[in-house]
Amino acid sequence: MVEGDGDGAGDWAGDGDALTPLHPNYVKSIRLASLVGALPFVVGALALEMADRLPRGAFLLPVLLVAAYAVLRVPLRRYHARGFQMGADRLRVVRGLLFRSDTVVPFGRVQHIDVHQGPIERAYGLATLVLHTAGNHNASVALPGLGHGDALAMREEIRAHVKRETM
């Protein structure tokens, strides 16, 4: 399911250790989300196809190809482009295919922590960890695609760190 992909995230902004990959179920969850997003277009193409104005397949074929690419290929690439690195006092989040970003939030700057679960995430046992900082830029840094248990554990660890620093 989740095999290597040429331009994987690896260590592109190289800060020592390699990135931890996300939960394998994350690929499935983005696929499902893209499928839901692509459905209206496929239905629309089908409707146009019924109208019989252009040669058979003129609408359906390109739409199906694009949809297949978006549902099968893109989620895999996105999965490989994402990753995180839990340091002793900081969390690093890497994401993006075309526009790559690599964010580091020191635990000492975390204001509060969310663990968020959408319906699809719940179906796959995933969760999104969101760290809120006081900065205007990157006010909230989201890390999707974690196992729910892992996300809770990470929250507790960051929580404990915030506590230890201040007490």
Add this chain to the structure above:
Amino acid sequence: MSGEAGAPDGEWRRTSPLGYLVRAIMALRNLLFPAAAMLFGTNALRGGALWVFPTIAGMILLSALFSWIAWRHFRYRIGESDIRVERGLLHRTARSVPYERIQDVSLEQKLVPRLFGMVEARFETGAGGKEELRIGFVTEAEGAALRETVRVHKSGAVPVGAAEAVPEEESRVLFSMDPRRLATFGLFEFSLVVFAVLAGAVQQFDFLLPFDFWDFRGWIGLLAGPGHWLEELGMAAQALGAAIALFLLALVGLVTGLGRTVLRDYGFLLEETPKGLRRRRGLLTRSDTVMPIHRVQALKVTTGILRRRFGWHGLSVVSLAQDAKSASHVVVPFAKMAEIAPVVEVAGFALPGAESDWHRCSPRYNLDRALLSAAVPLLCALGLLLAAPFVEGALRFGLALPVAGLVALAGFVALRERFLWLHQRHAIDGRLIYLRHGWLAPRLEIASRVKLQSVEIVQGPIARRRGYAALNFGVAGGTLAMHGIPLDSARAIRRAVLGSIAEVDFSRLPG
């Protein structure tokens, strides 16, 4: 029912059922407009469609049901070290706010909750944006107890200054403006805003005028008729008229600028007090602001195109998000650098000195930007040239002017990038980050390394091929970004800055 607020750790609670009632009533307000629209739209009041009332009743029931679900799935826990809130049925969010991060607890009472004696408790954390924690709606007693709990838990930590009167003694004047300085400042604040206001007013109130202001034919007719003498006066008189008009325009601009400046900055006084920087200013509405020094995150030294030639600069501070509402943070509006330096010192920063190690951004970055920004006008010019053969003879020469203009524009934007490359730079020392931006009115940003919140390296498709990146720093109440930094130096800067951030916890930032 909500229990005692002092209850021990680990007990999940819902807000009281009365809270549900308040929620449901508040949600009903959202139905008011659709319901009214339906009533009028279908003429139900005059015995129109009968299905309208059942539909509205159904909407009310649904709204009540949704409120109930929201209430049922909202629970909170006053823990030993944090407050936790869980909410949502489909989209579930669990939020944890450590006590150390809570700056303030405010209790808000809108009209409906007030009737039932309920409050909404808000926990302000200084997080950017609207992402604070809310618990609504709880009884007044519970709200007060929540606030007390947070106070008790926080008391061990750094006390956040309670509202005390500003002591009059021990204050030292840092900067003040005499009328002469104020007048000079006003001259540089040249503004034509009054014309925009006039135009707006004419548009709003044109029905009051005895003629149609926008009737250009009428104006031309007026010129041709009674105003005909204007044309007969000859070139010299017309030129004189134009000069007078320009002079009047300049005069109005100067007077407006002067007036606005005097109104805003009359009697400007900046003092150093034990509570922070205290600024008083204004002629008619006198404002008195205190900016605690430990809340200052970064400084900005700004200037203008013209005033820069005379060595005039301004200084403003970037402060924590909550303060952002209280408008401008200018601490020195108009001064020489020698006067600004001591204020910078007091704020805990320093101006760049001779020993500052300045770096330019990657030349590739500005080259790419020059090519990209010049490409747009050049493509337009090319389009015009290609269209030329299809245009009638006389018009063809008319095309030469826009083409030349577009080519000149392309050259200009490309040259500008070259200039920016020469003048934009950054420097980092053990404590501070300096950034210089801009072309005609350059500005200098000074940020403290330990007060940054996060660091991000971003690369677009072009940047990745060309080996440079942008560095975005999270600053409370402002932004700070370096563009076009070679990837290796970007990483090095990030490593260094993160090192100094991680050493100091947010709640222990120097102050």
